[in-house]
Amino acid sequence: MNTGLYLYGIFPESISAPIELKGLDGQSVQSQLVDGFTFLYSDACQEKYLASRRNLLTHEKVLEQTMHLGFHTLLPLQFGLVVKDWEAINTQLIQPYKEQLRDLFQKLAGQREVSIKILWDTKSELQAMMESNPDLKQQRDNMEGKKLSMEEVIGIGQLIESNLLTRKENVIQVFCNELNPLAKEVVESEPMMEEMIYNAAFLIPWESESAFSDRVEAIDQKFGDRLRIRYNNFTAPYTFAQLAAS
Incomplete structure (x- = not known):
């Protein structure tokens, strides 16, 4: 009916x-x-x-x-x-x-929406961070097996979190530096899961998608197995033009 x-x-x-x-x-x-x-x-x-x-x-x-x-x-x-x-x-x-x-x-x-989602393995990143930061690794190792105060636990936790955040921001900055200049507008959204570190949509000219895709591929090769990149090159432009009826 x-x-x-x-x-x-x-x-x-x-x-x-x-x-x-x-x-x-x-x-x-x-x-x-x-x-x-x-x-x-x-x-x-x-x-x-x-x-x-x-x-x-x-x-x-x-x-x-x-x-x-x-x-x-x-x-x-x-x-x-x-x-x-x-x-x-x-x-x-x-x-x-x-x-x-x-x-x-x-x-x-003349524009189209494409989107990028970046994921990494937090445990692998944490291990790599420790290997590249011997002082922090030594500080953490020295605490193993010891009875720590709450201040010490919070302190080392914040230090590790801060260093991991810096690694994350460095990765995101590479994507922004390479991709943002190709877009008319960029909208960053909250990650959808724990291992997703970046979630963004780009409004780009229709004819520029091939160049944008090539740029994404080049970044992917640069990071190798460290990241998983989800690239959607064709979608309705919800992020930039959704009309919500009242």
Whole structure:
């Protein structure tokens, strides 16, 4: 049963070519021009969608596949947005956000989002840090087997943590020095797990992705097995242009 319209994203121009994609609930993805903006949607079979892995991936897949068709300038909408009809879209989205939409489309024109996540093995880094810092290693070794005061335990712990943080910052600085100049904008986010030391998204020109990818590869070779780098070279620009409907 159709309970409304499920929205995926917005484009700044009319889409004349057929999309031929399947969205949530296996519904055909369609486009609708409303007051100068094109909405990507499918018929909603539910009033509210569970944020399951399957549903989230389907939402993202629709956006990415549409971009692959050549419709690059896209504002992705938050998952789960269902509206009653096109009049509701005009009232709830276009009128309150018209200027914001125009500004975001101008910002995104000719740009794409890529992301970098850096992971390392904390135990290996700790061992390498000790080997490269004989004084600190000796200080720690001298404490082994001894009954330490709380101040001594806290002191050596803070010293080790400080040195490890410096190693982490040095690694991150290499990535920033090499990659930031290639980007129009950079957004750093909190790491998603303990061994992730850096998590950032970059807004870069579409034609610059190959050069950006080569730069990432060069950094990866420089650090060798010390780091694991996750590079996503194609994603909807959530970080830089997500329009959250109220």
